[in-house]
Amino acid sequence: MATAFKWLGMTLGAVLLLAVLAVGVIYGASEYQLRRYADVPAVAIAVPAGAAAIAQGRHIAVTRGCFGCHGRDLDGKVFFEDRWMGRLVAANLTLKVQRYTNAQVARILRYGVRPDGTAVIGMPSATFHFLDDQDLGNLIAFLRSVPKADHPLPATHLRIMGRLEILRHPWRIAAHEIRGLGPPMHPGVPAATAAYGDYLAHTVCTECHGPDLDGEGGFTPNLTIAKAYSLTDFTRLMRSGMALGGRDPGLMGEVARSRFSHFDDKEIAAIYAYLQTRHSP
Numbered sequence: 001m002a003t004a005f006k007w008l009g010m011t012l013g014a015v016l017l018l019a020v021l022a023v024g025v026i027y028g029a030s031e032y033q034l035r036r037y038a039d040v041p042a043v044a045i046a047v048p049a050g051a052a053a054i055a056q057g058r059h060i061a062v063t064r065g066c067f068g069c070h071g072r073d074l075d076g077k078v079f080f081e082d083r084w085m086g087r088l089v090a091a092n093l094t095l096k097v098q099r100y101t102n103a104q105v106a107r108i109l110r111y112g113v114r115p116d117g118t119a120v121i122g123m124p125s126a127t128f129h130f131l132d133d134q135d136l137g138n139l140i141a142f143l144r145s146v147p148k149a150d151h152p153l154p155a156t157h158l159r160i161m162g163r164l165e166i167l168r169h170p171w172r173i174a175a176h177e178i179r180g181l182g183p184p185m186h187p188g189v190p191a192a193t194a195a196y197g198d199y200l201a202h203t204v205c206t207e208c209h210g211p212d213l214d215g216e217g218g219f220t221p222n223l224t225i226a227k228a229y230s231l232t233d234f235t236r237l238m239r240s241g242m243a244l245g246g247r248d249p250g251l252m253g254e255v256a257r258s259r260f261s262h263f264d265d266k267e268i269a270a271i272y273a274y275l276q277t278r279h280s281p
Contacts, residue, residue, distance in 0.1 A: 026160065026163050026164060026167065027163060029167055030158065030163035030164075030166045030167055033119075033166050033167065033170050033173060033176070034118050034119050034121070034166070034173070035117060035118050035119075036117075037111075037112075037113045037117050037118065037119055037175045038116075038117030039117075040107065040111045040113045040117070040175065041107075041111075042103045042104070042107055043103050043106035043107050043110050043111070043136075044103060045102050045103060045106040045133060045136055045137050045140065046133065046137050047102045047137045047140045047141050047144070048137055048138065048141055049141065053137070053138045053141045053142075054138075054141050054142050054145045055142075056135070056138040056142075057138035057139045057140070057141045057142025057143070057145075058142045059262065060131070060135055060138060060139045060142070061074075061139060061142055061143070062259060062262045063204060063259050063260065063262050063263060064127065064128065064139075064203065064204060064207075064259070065124075065207065065255070065259055066093070066143075067258075068255075068258060068259070069090040069122075069123075070090045070091070070092075070093050071090070073094070073146075073149050073151075074092075074093040074094055074143070074146050074149075075092045075093070075094055075149035075151035076089065076090050076091050076092035076093065076151055076153045077089070077090055077153070078090075078153070078154065079122070080122070082159075082161075082162075083159070084159055084160065084161040084162075085158075085159060085161045085162040085165070086156075086157050086158040086159040086161075086162035086163075087154065087155075087156060087157045088121060088122040088156055089153050089154060089155065089156045090122070090123075091153070092149065092151050092153060093143055093146065094146050094147065094148045094149045095148060095149075095150075097140070097143045097144055097146075098144070098148070100115060102137075102140055105140050105143070106136055106140065108120060108123075108125065109125060109128045109129075109131070109136060109139070109140075110125065110128060110129050110131070110136065110178075110184065111125060111129065111175060111178055112125030112126070112129075112173070112174035112175035112178060113175050119173045119174065119175035119176070120174065120175070121156055121158070121173065122156070123174060124174060124206075124207040125174040125175070125178060126174045126177045126178050126181065126206065126207075126211060127202075127203060127204070127206045127207040128203070129178050129181055129184060130181075130184055130185045130199070130202045130203045130206070131184060131185075131203050132184050132185060132186055132187055132199075133184070135187070135203070136184075177211070180211075181211055185198070185199050185202055185203070186199070187199040187200075190266065190267075190270075191266065191270065192265075192266045192269035192270050192273060193270055193273060194270070194273040194274040194276070194277050195274075196267075196270040196274075197269075197270035197271040197272065197273045197274030197275070198274045200263075200267055200270055200271050200274075201213060201223070201271050201274050201275065204260075204271075205223060205271075208220045208251070208252075208255075209221075209222075209223055213278070220252075222280075223275050223278060224275070224278050224279070224280045226272065226275035226276065226278075227275070227276060227278075227280075228244060229244065229272070231269060231272050234268070234272045234275075235265070235268050235269075235272075237249075237252075237256060238256050238260040238261065238263060238268050238271075239256070239260075239261050239268075240256070240257065240261070241253030241254065241255075241256035241257045241261075
């Protein structure tokens with residue numbers, strides 16, 4: 001009996017040791033995935049002054065969803081927490097932005113990389129990546145204009161399943177995904193044209209529909225679906241979140257009411273014009 005207990009103890013000890021080693025490997029490998037972006041270049045950006053630039057920057061912040069993740073005062077919030085995956089926290093931008101230079105803020109927005117070379121988690125920088133220098137500068141001007149708010153927050157913390165997810169799908173780190181994207185886009189003349197709509201769609205819709213706008217794994221559709229809409233129906237969708245036939249499109253409806261309803265008629269018509277040019281798979 002003593003021998004049996006001895007072997008049982010040795011077996012349990014070995015299993016425990018292997019488990020500890022496995023956790024250590026997962027932690028180390030996931031940390032490498034998060035910390036390997038020191039070579040991402042700084043972004044030299046001109047940040048304009050004045051009310052017009054700030055107003056345009058606010059329009060970009062609203063339509064691109066900054067308030068949805070960071071709160072109505074941009075003072076941050078916990079937007080995801082799971083006992084196995086971990087906790088994702090949208091930073092208090094009213095304080096964070098003041099700690100960084102314009103180039104460092106632009107690097108986070110365009111490449112998803114902090115000043116220390118680590119990747120941000122949960123932020124859709126792959127969408128902000130396509131913003132041109134002027135819009136990026138206007139956005140930073142607006143963020144710097146927001147009054148400071150003292151709102152203590154816990155830190156983002158990845159647990160074991162969250163770290164495994166990073167190893168299984170490293171492209172879910174925006175900094176990793178951005179390496180496969182092209183350069184920022186140029187909007188051209190703001191007008192109700194497909195060219196301007198291309199820019200808007202790639203700086204708005206890619207967050208949910210993917211960098212090619214062909215949908216994300218059954219979660220969101222290919223945006224060729226817009227070909228079924230007239231401009232009137234599409235405008236209704238963007239303004240009220242109501243899909244064809246009075247259908248509630250779920251998340252799209254919520255996003256439309258909180259974000260896309262702030263697009264003006266020209267912007268909506270431009271996005272519509274661009275989506276009409278896309279070919280079905």
